[in-house]
Amino acid sequence: MLKLKQKILDLFAEHGHEKSPEAEANLILFNAYRHRYPIIQKYSEILQGTFTDKFPMTAEIEEEAMKMANQRIKGIPLQHITGNQFFFEHDYIVNSHVLIPRPETEILISNVLDVISKKWPKKPFRFAELGLGSGILSTEILAHYKSALGIASEVSPQAIAMARQNLDHILGPGNWEDRFSILEPADLHIGFEIFGDYKPMDLIISNPPYVSVNDEIEAEVLRHEPHGALFPMVGGSDEGGKENPNFFYENFLFNHSKILKPDGIVFFEIPHERADEIEHEFKNAGFKTNLIPDLTGRSRVLMAQK
Helix, strand or coil: HHHHHHHHHHHHHHHHCCHHHHHHHHHHHHHHHHHCCCCCCCCHHHHHHCCCCCCCCCCCEEEEEEEEHHHHHHCCCHHHHHEEEEEEEEEECCCCCCCCCCCHHHHHHHHHHHHHHCCCCCCCCEEEEECCCCCCHHHHHHHHHCCCCEECCCCCHHHHHHHHHHHHHCCCCCCCCCEEEECCCCCCCCHHHCCCCCCCCEEEECCCCCCCCCCCCHHHHHHCCCCCCCCEEEEHHHHHHCECCCCCHHHHHHHHHHHEEEEEEEEEECHHHHHHHHHHHHHCCCCEEEEECCCCCCCEEEEEEE
């Protein structure tokens, strides 16, 4: 295995691939071995090399690993190559139709689950998510709290299909439909008003599109991840056709009295560049707010409550 890993690292070095080569080589090996030996489920086994005697290297494993490595040096995201990404406590299925789950979003779900454990540890509560994507946030809530009842909106049919796969994969087929439903807006202009026909929620969560075309964005992200999940709605003719990267935050504030209980809580992932600006708008709307930093110390999550 060590020889194969070095072969991958040499290929990365030859092609100038410097984005976490050691970690990516380990992930490639993990997935190549797991495809051959499905019983292998722990990433730590790759790092410790604890299974190589029981599960020997094969030509098929080496061929698959090098195939993945060659795709990676072409700039294809590793998660699109392997078809999975570990997020928080579960291994999620991903593809090019959904955003790749990111570490900063673990800050969001960690704080959401912490609040749930304090406010509704064993009693039923209702939540809504705008922008379901691959389903990581809603799935984690449903997995941790059997008393949770939720709805989510998602405009992309491909993302909905992926979220359903993950819900089945992690919760089990038939084990979530009675607790969770998915709404499909007619177009990108529909925001939180889609929840207006339902009873107000205890909890609302969202990692909405919030990237501005003026933000610094990795070329790999622009080439391979869905723009609809990155960039918010562009204003119509009455707004001069200008982009509005804060659209979904403003849309929530416009609709919150109809969709959130008076004592309800909302969590948003936010762009650190505009964190103070967004928090100011929530404070002006009468919310008590808390900005939560990511691992780099930059504001990444907004928690708000009336």
